[in-house]
Amino acid sequence: MSRYIIRRLIQAVLIIFVITIVTFVVGRAAADPMAAYTNNPRISAEDKARIRHNLGLDQPLPVQYLSWLGGVVKGDFGNSFTTKQKVTDMIAERLPATLILMICALITTVIVSLLAGIYAATHQYSAGDNLITAATFVGFSMPVFFIGLSLIFIFGVGFKAWGLPYLPTGTAVWDQNNPIEWIKHLILPVATLTLIQAAGYTRYLRSSLLDVQHQDYIRTAKSKGLSDRVVLWKHALKNASLPFVTILGLDIALLFGGALVTETIFSWPGIGRLFWEQSNAGDFPVMMAILLIVSTMVVLGQIVVDVAYTFLDPRIKLA
């Protein structure tokens, strides 16, 4: 097992290395930080040349890449091209907001999808199952911005107009004296993310539960006289949870990337919005740092998931 993990970690380093090269080359081709200065009469040709030099953009691409990589290896992600702040400071400032939003969303997603998935699988083709299936297809097929805007329209704008208690739609400022207000701000963005994510989770759980329900060991367990509940929770669910754990592992890793669209719609000051804003400005160091963090977390998360398989299904042996 430990040999397996070490081998996977070495592979992970290689994979992340390749990802950085690809993102660097493609990102640099798509976004030129100097574009912001092209059409400003206040900035002379000398200024442009000086800025280009100071940002290191006059160096050949491989040199730029290596100097960036050299910094990263030493834990220095450099300074933002636009704000001149340390990239790590900018990310650290946004990280708490993102983590709170994403963790809350993940918890509600898991709860909702466990309940809905199990209900749907144990009541196959019932009205409740059909309803859940319909709802998951809606969640699957709707773009996140549409769900977000619809929720704002109904619970923010509509409820206010109808004189009902309404939910805030914008960003929240933490106030020790008024945590309730802050929680209220979380509801709509968390609901948006949950509706989208829970759709997938529910479908996976339902279909894998249905799969295992017809297997021999379930029949054996039932014939031993075990209660339905024990069969479900102890035998069926454990084996049915592999796909569930796979996407969960990926989503936990993606926590650090935030939710680009949801954060933007709800003015949530998180990493996703930071990424969007800074990539619009061609702010390479910030984009690269966020991409690197997210891809590292995803690769590591996948290793953790693979290891977790061995506990969930003893037939899987990692070597």
Next chain:
Amino acid sequence: MKSVHVKRYLILASIAMVALLIAACAPAAAPTAAPATQAPAVQPTAAPQPSSAPQATTAPQATTAPQATTAPAATEAPTAAPAAGGGVANIAFYQEPNSLSLYFSNQTFAGWAQAIYNRGLWAYDDKSQPSLELAAEFPTTENGGVSADGLTITYKLKPDLKWSDGEPFTSKDIKFTWEAIMNDKNTGIVSRDGYDKIESITTPDDQTAVVKFKELYVPWQLLFNNPAGGGFMPEHLLGTKDTLDGDEFFRMPIGTGPFKVTEWKGGDHITFVANENYWRGKPKLDGVTVKIVPSRDAGNAGLAAGDVDLVADEIEASIPDLDALMPKAHAQSVPSQSFEHYFFNLDDGKYGAAGNPIFLNDTVRKAYIMCINRDTIAERLLFGKSKVISNLWPNSQYDNTDLKPYAYDPDAANKMLDDAGFAKGDDGVRTMDVNGKKVRFSFNHETTTGNQLRADVQVLATANLGGCGYEMLPQNYPSATLFGTFAQNGPLASGKYETGGYTTSFSPDPDPSDNFKCSGIPTADKPEGSNWYRLCDAELEKLSIDQAKEADPAKRTDMIKEMQKIMYDKAYVAPLYNRLNTIGLSSRLQGINQSPTQADAYWNIYDWTVSQ
């Protein structure tokens, strides 16, 4: 195990794909073509049009321009009365300032945020006149502020000025600011334009700074300034630092303005509270909160909900929607000095990126202008709040008002084109013989996506031009792509376009930079040039160079006007209308008097009030 492997690789492949996709989709930053993306400094201009004067296409105003270096009517705004009411104004910015110091930023929003907490020598008021801030007087030749040779400018400061931390503000801070701008260790400094022409700054006493230039620098009054008020950097806090790059100071800077910064939460808000050390005394408001919103629409929703009092940088097309919020909120617009224009790629191939050869013909360009119904644009699409313009220096003292915009006259234009032998084909599109080949009057027109007014104008122009035998094919890009650099194959910068359109301005200072110089045409060897028209006209080039060396403001103005006449006669560009500075404003917030310059609303923020 096998399936796990497959799954793993599938997942990794997906990650790589997503990473690629994200990276590929990320556009570069560019000046959006809205009037508010750049932050040039301002020169006072005379006779701004009243906002309710849409008839100006026929009746040019006589300019009674005070000449910049001789006698600008610097106004000292009335000292704020003792704070009445207090309260906090909430301003929505849809772009987060990337710095609170314009020396380190290229963003208009940064300039506006700076105007809230920091002030320079003067701001520019709603008449585009200098409104004195830290300066005791505006330097002129009469008061000895400008030397006879124009090479020495003397700034006189008000007595007892203080930074918001209570420390005295002196002329040494001016000298320090210049040194910081020129210090190579401060790699984040954006523009040194003009500062690099300064030979020395001496400070004979705390209230006097004498600036000596190496060579004549005509737009000197732009230095240490931005339209909304400029500002300096405090020597007592920054003087000992090796470099200012990424310094924490700029997250929570002190200033000399009406408010002081107390909190900046990235992506969320910036909080300002009244500065009791401001030279006018405490402003009327207790504070200002800048809310960072993801879009103008989000700002407008806040305006409708009563959470926001002012939405910065609205577009003209939003005016009806904003006015529909009456009496709660409305749009406030003033004609600005920036202009929307259409233009042609005039490269005949000599500079490596030839445009459509039909536009090398004077008649074709002139008829093009005459075929676009610009009156309809001003009256219908701009609600009569703007006017058709004849040149690129509208609404300023440099506006050559002798030039009347070409009238909308498709019949005359068609006749001109028929007479020149460019007959319409069966498809209604004209053709021209170029080196024995028939070239159709068919061309792409490239502008930005995402601006409703611009899209409407393009539709109208396409239809109008179609009636004259031109086939205009809209081909639009996000502004980041349209304004991409030469190296990025940005269509305008690299000359890979036929006709285009966007907004810019040669105001505040009228210097058009190298926009009309042959040497300013971007090529592979000189990709930084800003002559995107790829226009090379010897006379224009000479005037362009000479005006920047002319110390006499009257003569300089004449040269700028002469440039306009050449461009007008030859129809080198098609000026459309001057843009409006527009904000969304709640009825709760009072005292806003927008400036036609980039100062926009913030120059008199000390005078704003909110009703409780």
